[in-house]
Amino acid sequence: MSGPTLELSQVSKVYLSGAARVVAVNHASAAFHAATVTAIMGPSGSGKTTLLSMLGLILRPSDGRVHLLGRDVTACDERSLPGLRREHIGFIFQSFNLFAALTALENVLVPLQLKKIAKAEAPARARQALERVGLAARTDFHPRDLSGGEKQRVSIARAVAAEAPVILADEPTANLDSRTGRQIIDLLAELARDQGRTVVVVSHDLRLQDHVDRILWMEDGVLQEGKHVPMTEPGVSP
Amino acid sequence: MAYPVSIARKNLFHDRVRLVITLVGISFSVVLILIQVGVYLGMMYNTASIIEHTDGDIWITARNNRNFDFSLPFPEARENKAKAVIGVESVKKLILVWSLMKLPGGGSENVEVVGFDPDSGVGGPWEMEAGSLADVKYNRGVIVDESSFSKLGEMKIGDHREIFGKKVRVVGICRGARRITTAPVIFTSYKTAQQLNPMARGATVFLMVKVAPGHRAEEVIARLRKVMRWEDVYSRDEFAWRTQLYWTLNTGMGVGFGFTILMGIIVGAVIVSQTIYSATIEHLREFGTLKALGASNRTVYGLILRQAILSGVMGFAIGMAVNVVVAHLYEQSGQIIIQPWQLFAGDFAITIGTCIAASLISVHRAMQVDPMEVFRA
Numbered sequence: 001m002s003g004p005t006l007e008l009s010q011v012s013k014v015y016l017s018g019a020a021r022v023v024a025v026n027h028a029s030a031a032f033h034a035a036t037v038t039a040i041m042g043p044s045g046s047g048k049t050t051l052l053s054m055l056g057l058i059l060r061p062s063d064g065r066v067h068l069l070g071r072d073v074t075a076c077d078e079r080s081l082p083g084l085r086r087e088h089i090g091f092i093f094q095s096f097n098l099f100a101a102l103t104a105l106e107n108v109l110v111p112l113q114l115k116k117i118a119k120a121e122a123p124a125r126a127r128q129a130l131e132r133v134g135l136a137a138r139t140d141f142h143p144r145d146l147s148g149g150e151k152q153r154v155s156i157a158r159a160v161a162a163e164a165p166v167i168l169a170d171e172p173t174a175n176l177d178s179r180t181g182r183q184i185i186d187l188l189a190e191l192a193r194d195q196g197r198t199v200v201v202v203s204h205d206l207r208l209q210d211h212v213d214r215i216l217w218m219e220d221g222v223l224q225e226g227k228h229v230p231m232t233e234p235g236v237s238p
Numbered sequence: 239m240a241y242p243v244s245i246a247r248k249n250l251f252h253d254r255v256r257l258v259i260t261l262v263g264i265s266f267s268v269v270l271i272l273i274q275v276g277v278y279l280g281m282m283y284n285t286a287s288i289i290e291h292t293d294g295d296i297w298i299t300a301r302n303n304r305n306f307d308f309s310l311p312f313p314e315a316r317e318n319k320a321k322a323v324i325g326v327e328s329v330k331k332l333i334l335v336w337s338l339m340k341l342p343g344g345g346s347e348n349v350e351v352v353g354f355d356p357d358s359g360v361g362g363p364w365e366m367e368a369g370s371l372a373d374v375k376y377n378r379g380v381i382v383d384e385s386s387f388s389k390l391g392e393m394k395i396g397d398h399r400e401i402f403g404k405k406v407r408v409v410g411i412c413r414g415a416r417r418i419t420t421a422p423v424i425f426t427s428y429k430t431a432q433q434l435n436p437m438a439r440g441a442t443v444f445l446m447v448k449v450a451p452g453h454r455a456e457e458v459i460a461r462l463r464k465v466m467r468w469e470d471v472y473s474r475d476e477f478a479w480r481t482q483l484y485w486t487l488n489t490g491m492g493v494g495f496g497f498t499i500l501m502g503i504i505v506g507a508v509i510v511s512q513t514i515y516s517a518t519i520e521h522l523r524e525f526g527t528l529k530a531l532g533a534s535n536r537t538v539y540g541l542i543l544r545q546a547i548l549s550g551v552m553g554f555a556i557g558m559a560v561n562v563v564v565a566h567l568y569e570q571s572g573q574i575i576i577q578p579w580q581l582f583a584g585d586f587a588i589t590i591g592t593c594i595a596a597s598l599i600s601v602h603r604a605m606q607v608d609p610m611e612v613f614r615a
Contacts, residue, residue: 049613058530059610079534086532097527097612099245101252106243111531113242122241162531170613 003070004031005198006055006166008223011064013050024050027064028223030216034165037185037192037199039208041226042218048202049170051218055200056089056168057081069165086114090159092188094171096151098143104130104154105139111162129161130154133187149180156187160195167191169201178207185211245528246544249521257549260513264553264589265560267506271499271585272561272577273568278495279581280574284418285485286478288352291364294330294446295455296462297477298469305484306477307350307419309334311441312469320445323461325453330354331428332361332444335435339390339424340400347389349401350421353431353438360446363425369395369410374427379409385572386422402434416574418485445469503588510553511596514546518600525604526612539601546597550590557589558582 013025024047032038032055040048053059054066057073065074068088076084090111091097098107108126117125130139133153143151152172159167169188173181185201189211192199201208209215217226250257289297289306298320300310311333320329333353338346354361356375363371363381373379380401382393393399397408401424415423432438447462449455455473462471472480486492518525525538565575 049610053610053613056530058612082529082532082534084532085530089532091527091530091612093527093612095523095614097523097530099248099524099527101248102243102245106248109241109243110245110528114528114532114537119241158531 004033004067005069006032006200007067008051008055009065009067011051011054011061011066013047013054013059013221014062023221025054025061025223026221028218028221029064030223032166032198032200034198035192035196036213037189037201037211038214038216039212039226040200040202040216040218040223041204041206041209043204046218047221048204048218051223052168052170052200052202055166056091057085086111086162088164088166090162090164090167092152092155092159092167092169092172094174096143096148096155096175098151098154100143103140103142104135104146104150104157107143107154108157108161111158115162126157126161129157132160133157147180148176149183152176152180152184153187156184156191160191165197167197167199169199169203171203171205172201173203173205173208181205181207182211244544246541246548249517249524250545250548253517253520256513256517260510260549261553261556263509263513264506264550264593265557267502267509267592268554268557268585268589269560269564270502270505271588272557272581273564273575274495274498274502275581275585276565276575276577277568277573278491279576279578281418281485281491282482283574283576284416285481287415288361289474289478289481292332292361292446292474293448294360295449295474296447296459297472297474298445298447298462298466299443299472299477301468301470303470304488305481306334307417307481309443311438311443314440314442316466316469317442317445319465320447320462323458323465325450325458325461327448327450328358330358330360330446330448331442332446333428333431333438333441334443335431335438336421337402337424337434339422342391342399348421349386349390349424350417350419351401351424351426351431351434352415353426353428356427361444363410363412363415365413367411367413369408371410373409374425374430376409378404378406378430378433379426380406380430381410381412381425382408383412383415383423383425385413385416386424388572389422404434406430406434416572503592506589507592507596510546510549510593511599514542514549514593514596515600515603517545518542518597518604522604522607523611523614526607529607530612535605538604542597542600542604543594546593546600547590550593553593554586554589 008028008030011028015022042048054061065072105126108129109122112122130136133156135153172184185208188199191197215226217224300312303309317329335351337349337351339349340346356372359371393408395408399406417423449458459471528538568575
C-alpha cells in the first residue's frame with residue numbers, strides 16, 4: 001500500500017475544565033505507514049494517550065481530520081465507529097484489560113466473536129495467535145494465573161487474531177520488568193515487519209527508542225518528529 | 239470451549255459470592271411471593287368452598303349480607319316466593335348457625351353448623367371420608383370435617399357429642415370444609431340445625447335456586463330481585479366473590495398479604511438492583527474494553543441484560559424448588575395452599591421484569607463510562 005494507513009491532519013483536542021480551556025492536543029499532524037513501528041514519546045500529561053484515543057477512534061477530535069486507510073473517519077457518524085474499530089484497529093493496553101472471567105483463549109476469541117468469525121475458523125485462529133506469542137501452553141489459564149508479561153502477550157494475541165491492520169499500544173511495557181518489556185516490543189516489531197501491520201506505541205519508556213522505526217515526540221500537546229532522547233531527559237522515565 | 243463465548247454467563251459465575259447473594263435475594267423474593275399468594279388463595283378458597291361446591295345457580299340471602307359465614311336469617315316461608323318465579327326449577331334451603339360444642343375434656347368450642355337438605359344433598363359435604371350423607375336425617379346425626387379434630391378432639395362414627403345442650407351423633411367424617419373463621423364445620427340436616435340454635439327456628443339463612451333448563455340465570459336473577467324485595471339475590475360466582483372480597487378488604491387480610499407480597503418484590507428488587515449495579519460498576523473497564531474492541535453500545539447493553547435475565551431465571555428456578563418444599567410442609571400442617579400456573583407465570587414475569595429494570599439502571603451507568611477509562615492504569 002502506497003499511502004499511510006493512518007493519518008492525522010491538524011488534529012486538536014480541547015477540553016473545558018470549569019471555565020478553563022485545556023488544549024490536550026494542539027494541531028497534531030502525522031502519517032503512519034504499514035510495516036513500521038512508531039513510538040510516540042513524551043512526559044506524562046503531554047497528551048499522548050489523548051492522541052492515541054483519537055487514532056483509535058475512541059475520542060473525536062475537536063478540530064482536524066483523521067484518515068484511516070484513506071477514509072476520513074472524522075466525518076463518520078458515531079454508530080459506524082465501532083465497526084471501523086472492530087475491522088481495522090487492535091488495542092494493547094497498559095493494564096492489559098483482559099476479561100477476568102475468561103481464559104486466555106476466550107479473551108482472544110472476543111474480538112473474533114465481535115467480528116462474527118465463524119465457529120469453524122475462530123478457535124483455530126485464536127490458538128494460532130496464542131502460539132505466535134508463545135502462550136500455546138497457557139490457553140486455558142485465567143488472567144489471575146498469568147504473569148504480567150503473559151497477560152500482555154494475551155492482549156497482543158487478541159490484536160493478532162483480529163487481524164487488524166493497525167495496532168495501537170498504550171504504555172505496553174509500563175507494568176513489566178525490563179526483560180519482559182523488551183520481549184513485548186520485539187513482538188510488536190515482528191508483527192509490523194512480518195505481517196505488515198502499522199504499530200503505534202505510546203510510551204514514556206526511553207528503552208523503546210532502539211527498537212522502533214520512528215519516534216514522535218509530544219510535549220504540551222504539540223507533536224513533532226522526534227529524535228533519540230538521552231535517558232536523562234527530564235520528565236521521562238529511564 | 240464454547241464459541242461464541244458467553245461473557246455474561248462467565249462474568250456471572252466468576253464472582254461466586256456475588257452470584258450467591260444475587261440468587262439468595264431473588265429466590266427469597268420468589269418464595270415469599272409464591273407462598274404468600276398461595277396461602278392467600280388457599281384462604282380465599284376456604285371462604286367460598288361451600289358456595290362453590292353447592293349445586294345452586296343463584297343464592298338468596300338476607301338484605302346487605304356481606305359474606306357466607308356471618309349471614310343473618312330470614313323467614314323460611316320466603317322460599318315459596320322464589321319458587322313461584324318463572325325460570326326457577328327448584329329452591330333449596332341452607333342454614334348456617336353458630337353454636338357451641340361441648341368438648342370431652344371440658345370446655346366448649348364455637349362451631350359453624352351447616353344445615354342442608356339430606357334428600358338432595360345440596361349444600362352438604364362434597365368429600366366424604368367415612369359414613370353416609372343421608373344418615374344426618376336420623377337421631378340428630380352430624381358430619382364432622384376432619385380438620386376440626388385438632389380443636390374438637392378425634393371423633394369416629396357412632397360417637398356422641400353435645401351442641402348447645404343437645405346430644406348429637408357422629409354419622410360421617412368429611413374432608414375439605416375448612417373455614418377461614420377457623421371454627422370447625424359441622425354438617426347436619428336443615429331441621430337439626432334449626433334445633434341447635436333457637437334463633438334459627440322458622441328461619442333460613444340461604445335459599446339456593448336452580449335455574450330451569452332453557453332459562454338464563456341473569457334473567458331469573460332479575461325476576462327474583464323484583465320479587466324478593468327484602469333479600470339480596472346473587473349468582474353463585476357473585477356471592478363467592480362477595481365473600482372473598484369481604485375477607486380481603488374488611489379484615490385487613492388483603493392489606494397484610496398485599497404488604498408482604500410487596501415487601502417480597504421490593505426486597506428482591508433492591509438486592510437484584512444492588513448486585514447487578516455493583517457488578518456493572520466492577521466491569522465498567524471491561525465494557526470500555528469491549529467498546530474499544532468494536533462492540534456497539536447495543537452489544538454491551540445486551541450483555542448486561544443477559545446477565546440480569548440469567549440471574550432472574552436461576553433465582554426463579556431455585557425459588558421454585560424451595561417453594562415446593564415449603565408448600566409441601568405447609569400442606570402437611572393441614573392448611574390449604576393454592577398455586578395455579580398463572581401465579582408461577584406472574585411471579586416469573588415479576589422476577590424477570592425486576593431484573594431487567596435493575597439492569598436498565600446499570601445500563602444508564604455504563605452509558606456514562608468515559609471512553610478514556612480503558613487507558614487508565
